[in-house]
Amino acid sequence: MKNLLYISIAVLISLFTSCGNDDPEVALQPKAEFTVNTIDHETLELIVDNSSLDAPTNVNYQWTWGDGEDPEINNNAxxxxxxTSPDQYSVTLKILDLDTDQEVSSVTESITIGDDVNEGGIQIQFSQTNYGAWDTELFWNYINGSSIEQVKSMYVTLATDAEFTNLLSPSRGLEIGAPKVEEEFDVSEKLLLKNLASSSEYFAKIRFLDKYDKESVYTIEFTTHVNNNPTIQFGGDINTFTVQSKSNNxxxxLDTDFTTVGVTNNMDLTEISRSEDGTYIVYFKNIGSEAVEVEVSEIAFNREKEETSLTTDGEGSASDHVIFNSSNSGPLTSESKARKVTINGESFIYIGDEMGAVSNSEGLYIKYGSEPAKGDLLDLTPENTYVITAEGKAEIIDDSDINQKFGLRILKIVDGQINAAVENSTHDEGTGFLLEFKNQEATVTSTIGQLLFITE
Structure with a gap:
């Protein structure tokens, strides 16, 4: 019994001693982890941070980027x-034991690189074609998720055959000497092909590159219309005669590098202004009973074979005597006429109703010195321009808000007849002819546009 007791105490002491010691440290296993720092969807660059936990120093970090390139060892933080292209990639990080090259831990993440683009590239559908004789305009829609914002570049090739062996310049068409190659155009949803021949077949190829240089190509065939004559429209106001020509080709x-418009008339009308392309011209209106006849010619040039279209039309828009606005407070009436008179040895243009001798008759007077010549502009000033009304004589107000320095433009002199028009010499030539006269009794306004008088 005594021996058994000793053994039991020894066991207890041993157990007690064992429980009093600290447990030995257990080594933690490394864990592979990484986080995305930055994704540049334009340049397709991915930046990551290695955030692996509890890794010892005797390891390597192996990265596989999911794009087919070989894995790389990189121990940077x-x-x-x-x-090279947008897609969704599986990125893997492995921790490898430096001595055995065995995998200790790994992690894989799926990461989207690049903006959302179509796998099939830029996709379009031609929606409309406006056929001209000397040009054609193509329109299209971006479809199936494509958008104009996804297009990086747009290139065009133009040819007269489906095999694209007989090339033309996409921007210059049939121009002699123009480079016959593919050209880059501004990214758009339409394309204007200029300087073409009428009634001819063409083939256009449009090549798109998306922002990652993925290519999409579309071709279209079209035939231009027959050559058509231009349309003429006439207009004008109290003092002007306008001619507007519209191309039907x-x-x-209208690109003046390839097309020119010529306008002639049978009245030798004086031109006030014209549009840059020559399709809209403003003339001083003619006086007399003869109708104006206008010829408009449209020529496609800058090519080996020019094409021409021609239209002639007339308009009887003239007035017999004085063109003016009768609703004014001045002395002019619907019977007023203009003529040259001499008062006390000085030459005047008289505008009014008096057909006999005049000196103090009601009307408007413009004094001038030498005989006027075509193209002359006689300034209307208080010294040479006045009206006589029942209230007395009133001189023109020089450079008032209304007058703004008006003059009398001599348009034409034929067989003693002088055709002239009141013109704003500082602003809108040929328009707006309200003249203001003032004396101590009253302010008088008269509107005069164009007038005709006989030399003595």
């Missing part, structure tokens, strides 16, 4: 990788 704008 932050590193980057550049992709062009769907786009």
């Amino acid at each position: 932050t590193l980057s990788h550049n992709y 062009l769907e786009g704008y």
Whole structure:
């Protein structure tokens, strides 16, 4: 019994001693982890941070980027990788034992690189074609998720055959000497092909590159219309005669590099202004009973074979005597006429109703010195321009808000007849002819546009 007791106490002491010691440390296993630092969707660059936990120093970090390139060993805390195309990639980080090259831990993340783009590239559908004789305009829609914002570049090739062996310049058409190659155009949803021949077949190829240089190509065949004559429209106001010509051969704008418009008339009208392309011209209106006949010619040039279209039309828009606005407070009436008179040895243009001798008759007087010549502009000043009304004589107000320095423009002199028009010599020539006269009794306004008088 005594021996058994000793053994029991020894066991207890041993157990007690064992429980009093600290447990030995257990080594923690490394854990592979990384986080995305930055994704540049334009340059397709990925930057990541290695955030692996509890890794000992005797390890390597192996990165596989999911784009088919060989894995790389990189032990930096932050590193980057550049992709060549947008996609979703599986990025893997492995921790490898430096001595055995065995995998200790790994992690894989799926990461989208690049903006959302179509796998099939830029996709379009031609929606409309406006056929001209000398140009054609193509329109299209971006479809199936494509958008104009996804297009990086747009290139165009133009040819007269489906095999694209007989090329033309996409921007200059049939121009002699123009480079016959593919050309880059501004990214758009439409395309104007200029300087073409009428009634001819063409083939256009449009090549798109998306922002990652993925290519999409579309071709279209079209035939231009027959040559058509231009349309003429007449207009004007109290003092002007306007001619507007509209091309029936062009769907786009008139490019003066390739198309010119010529306008002639049988009255030798004086031109006030014209548009840059020559399709809109403003003349001083003619006086007399003869109708104006206008010829408009449209020529497609800058090519080996020119094309021409021609239209002639007339308009009887003239007035017999004085063109003016009868609703005014001045002395002019619907019976007023203009003529040259001499008062006390000085030459005047008299405008009014008096057909006999005049000196103090009601009307408007413009004094001038030498005989006027075509093209002369006689300034209307208080020294040479006045009206006589029942209230007395009133001189013109020089450079008032209304007058703004008006003059009398001599348009034409034929067989003693002088055709002239009141003109604003500082602002809108040929328009707006309200003249203001003032004396101590009253302010008088008269509107005079164009007038005709006989030399003595």
